[in-house]
Amino acid sequence: MTATTCPNSTDLRIDGDRLWADLVALAAIGSYDDEATGLVGVNRQSLTDEDRAGRELLISWMEELGLEVTIDEMGTIFGRREGLEPELAPVLVGSHIDTVATAGAFDGCLGVLGGLAVIRAFAEAGLQPRRPIVVAAWTEEEGVRFGTDMLGSAVAAGRLSLDYAYGLTDETGARFGDELRRIGFKGERPVHIDPPHAYLECHIEQGPVLAQEDRVIGIVTGVQSISWQKVTLHGRAAHAGTTPTELRIDAGLAAAQIIVEVRRMVDSGAYGRLRATVGRIETSPGLPSVVPDRAEITVDLRNPDDEHMARAEADLAAFLERLPDSQPGLRVEAAQMARTKAVPFSEAVQDTLETAAKERGYDSIRLMSGAGHDAQEMAAIAPAAMVFVRGQHHGISHNPREYSTPEDCRAGVEVLASAVKELSS
Known part of the structure; x- marks a missing residue:
């Protein structure tokens, strides 16, 4: 499909109410009353029963959208919307739904559920992109249970081996491979991923810079060592x-x-x-x-x-x-x-995100991520970049006080949608 037959990027409408409802519904899985803050937090660590329940909910939403769902040998979930030319490398959108023990509702989850919101916007606009679009929920991004962060994406990109991952143990001595089987998410899809056309990830900033600069959107230049x-x-x-x-x-x-x-x-x-x-x-x-x-x-x-x-x-x-x-x-x-190591992101993908933000009416800034993300693993095999969304309360994260407004969440996913549309066309 040529660009002239596609709707404008700004015509891709993100259903902010549905996005927020999805965030709330997922946060209810693993929720707990946090005594330190007096708020409700989320504890949905990787390969726990709570993680299994979150995965099952996510898959139900993918199937509701008619996506082809596959699960790889690391338990990473992929939902694929076919393109007009299925043989082309897809645009991959991803993040994670596993949490630390004292989490909020947004870290990682915004990127995965935002990816589904983008797919929903494409469907509602009647847009069939040239390239396939795939939404990924990577396994064990946080690293808090098995001691190695970005684990699923690192194995997929080839930095770590599958045997290494399977042999990791938690504090009780439970092995990663055994726990993956226990929750029923050891998939058959080969873990080593073919390089996508581009990789995009929407994430809360987890820091105070955007709030201090009074900006909604950040274009991420890379991830520090x-x-x-x-x-x-x-x-x-x-x-x-x-x-x-x-x-x-x-x-x-x-x-x-x-x-x-x-x-x-x-x-x-x-x-x-x-x-x-x-x-x-x-x-x-x-x-x-x-x-x-x-x-x-x-x-x-x-x-x-x-x-x-x-x-x-x-x-x-x-x-x-x-x-x-x-x-x-x-x-x-x-x-x-x-x-x-420190990972620089693709200048071209950063430019695409910056243009998307400008078209949507958001004044963005470029900044480096202080936290690790799955995007840094994908950057080893494909052009990658991230869009950050402003957080409240000085950008606190890994804490029940973690919060981004519905309006800011929608803004970040709108930018994501416009960039996906450009890269998939």
Whole structure:
């Protein structure tokens, strides 16, 4: 179909009420009362019973739209709307529906349900694009259960192997491959994906920039480098009252020293725009009157510059090696959980999104993503970019206070629809 016979991009009307209703319905699966905020949060971690229920709801919506639904060996769900030339590489729209343990309703879900809203808009406009359009819901994007983020898309793009993914375990020792079978979502579609014509993803920003700039839409230029490490510290348990300080091997103290050190690295300015977070701290035996004999922490490093990231990782490793000097007998173990390089997005796809935003009447800005996304994995095999939607409450995410207005959600998906129309025609 030529561009002259297609409706204008702005004629693709997004049903904002249906999009919002879908977000609310999906958020009800895995919902819980969050005591810290007094709000209702979402806990729908990957390959849990709640995740299975969310997947089943998503598939029912895909089938309602007449999409061809397939599931790959990683459990990723694909819904395909055929094009006039089925042999052409499709435009792939995707994100995820798995969540962290304290999630809101928008992270990932907006991208998947927004993709369905785009398909619905095409159907209502009577538009049959030249290329197929495929909506993907990737498995285990968050990485909180099995320790590796963007897992489904990373295996699909070939960065990680299927055997590696199947062998990952959660805190209880449950294997990814076994859990995938348990919930009934080990599909038959080969996991390695043929390169799409382009990949698009709509997502909440998860940060404060768009709100500060008073912009609804952000065009994402790329994703910064991300490094996750688990550091385990082995000390010696001792009575808190009877053991002299100089005779202790305090794993909790060592954990605190690491936390202070990574903040010092950030504040030093020696590593560019480094961000560092210790998001998990556990000590054993966890009693008020016992010096911890074991501590486990996670260190999350992020940097838009690969060289600065490598230097930060090397200096942190050197610090960990020196740490036992302050407490002879302390043993330190560090294990890499995840590592991705900085990923630039396609300039051409960014331009398409920016033009789409302008046509829709939205003044956009370009910005880099501080969080990881499935788009960075797809960028290794196809032109890819993302559209960010403004978040409220300083852009808070991974928290029940995560919120984007119905109007802003619709705006982001309108931009997505216009870009899909352009790229599929």
